[in-house]
Amino acid sequence: MSKMGNNFFSVSFDLILLDKTIPYDLYVNSSASSERERFVRIYPKNDILSLDDLKLFKKKYFQLYVHEFQREDYLKSLIQISGVADTTKTEVIKSSAIHYLDKLFDKDKEFTTELLSETISECKVAVESMVDVIKDYDVSKLQGLIASLSFHDFYTYDHSINVSMYCISLYRAAKPNATKDEIVMAGLGGLLHDIGKIKISTDIINKPEKLSDEEFNIIKTHPAFGFELLAENPCDCEGVDFNIIKRVVYEHHENFNGSGYPRKLSGADIHLLARVTAIADFFDAITTKRTYHEVLSTEDAIAVMAKTVGKKLDPQLFEIFTKSVKQLVLNGKLNKELPEDFDPCQPQNVLPFRTPRGYKVEGFGAGDKPQSFGKIKKKVG
Structure with a gap:
């Protein structure tokens, strides 16, 4: 779907x-000139469209359009x-989410405050639609879905949408009885977690090689920038708990x-x-293809x-996350770890792996069991 x-x-x-009953109007571009557009409504909202009607439209018209102010209604109908x-539906939702985020990042x-409020309300609708589409997806299935989607030229958009989807999956696994509204908040937090980057130069965000210390210090300001944006521009978005969103934005880089x-x-x-977003952020950063480094397999990721559990990552949540990766066999192909100061926001030509200090065994042997990261004895929260 394109604007x-x-x-x-x-x-x-299709x-x-x-x-x-369709909740949106359908239009065609009646102009013969590629430089001029003249949209004419051919079918009204609240009518029922039949397959025969659609076949006729396919014969008569090259393309159908929906007015921008009805985009939310269109998404809800998917x-x-x-x-x-699901791939097709998700691609449409992702395209809309990119459109919404782009309005915020447009220099x-x-x-x-009005723009922020409008965008967050729109993002919430996109997340609600996403929750409906991927409601039965575990991490493994979700990773396959994400791999099949197209990529945008601005990595931050793709990454934020991927993180949102992983947050939805992980939170649902951690809270099996969560309401849809709670799951939507998890996804919305993931989608907006890097909102503070709108104050940072895209030259730094998209730099293909390792950042200088000065540049990395600038990147590290984005949680505070994001918190300030939300705190200084109080929004009135129905169904959005901004105290939660502010905390996700501010705390997703806490270890x-x-x-x-x-x-x-x-x-x-x-x-x-x-804490959920931190796991989703880390996992997507090392398993999704960027222009500047190859990705890890799920197993190696x-x-x-796992080597950062209890340091960077919440042990209970990480155990839930690994259990959501179906048929995972840890056979230790990768006897490496990332440095403790590794940050998913730091671009790298090559991921900065190192051999663990004092490490002698080549990972998990064929008959070994993977490390346990603690039993969940009480409700996570």
């Missing part, structure tokens, strides 16, 4: 709701369309042992959803992350 002009976006013929692959637009930033919080002092 057309300033007010309309194109929609696939993703139009049939035999039910879950009702049967016979369409040519004046940042206002479980208190060595993180910006406040060196530790353990349960870090909000549960920030889990093995690398």
Whole structure:
């Protein structure tokens, strides 16, 4: 799905709701000139579109469009369309999420409380739609879905959407009885966790090689920047708990042992959803292809992350995360670890692996059991 002009976006013929009341109007571009657009409504909202109607449209028109102010209604209708692959639906939702995030990151637009409020409300709708589509996905299945999606030229967008999806999956696994609203908050926190980067130059964010100490210190200001944006621009978005979002934005780089930033919080002092986001952030950073480094296999990623449990990552949540990776066999191909100051925000041409100090065994042998990271004796939270 792509935006057309300033007010309309194109929609696939296969993703139009049939035999039910459609909550949006359908338009075509009647202009013969590629430089001019003249959109005409051909089907009104609240009518029922039949398959025969759609076949006729396919014969008569090259492309259908929906007005931008009805994008949310269109997204909400996707879950009702049967016979369409989750990948296709997710691609549409991702495209919309990128469109929403792009409004915030657009340096040519004046940042206002109204813009922030509107964008967060729109992002919430995208996350709600995502929750419906991936409701039965564990981490393994979700990773396959993410790998099948297209990539945007701004890594921060793709990464934020991926983190959102992993947060949805992990939080649902950690809180099996969570309501949809609670799961949506987990996904929204993941989607907005890097919102503070709108104040940081894209030259630094997208730099393909290791950042200088000065540049990395600038990157490390993004949790505080994000918190300030939300605190100084109080929004009125129905169903959004901004105290939670502010804490996820502010605390997702805190480490479980208190060595993180910006406040060196530790353990349960870090909000549960920030701890969830930290795992999702780390996992996506080392398993999703970036332009500047190759990625790890799921097995190697889990093995690398395991070495940071109790330091960076919450042990209970990480155990839940690994259990959500189906048919995982840790056979120790990668006898390496990342330095304790490794940060998912730090670009690297090559991930800075090192051999663990005093490490002699080549990982887990074929008959060895993977390390246990502690039993969950009480409700996580």
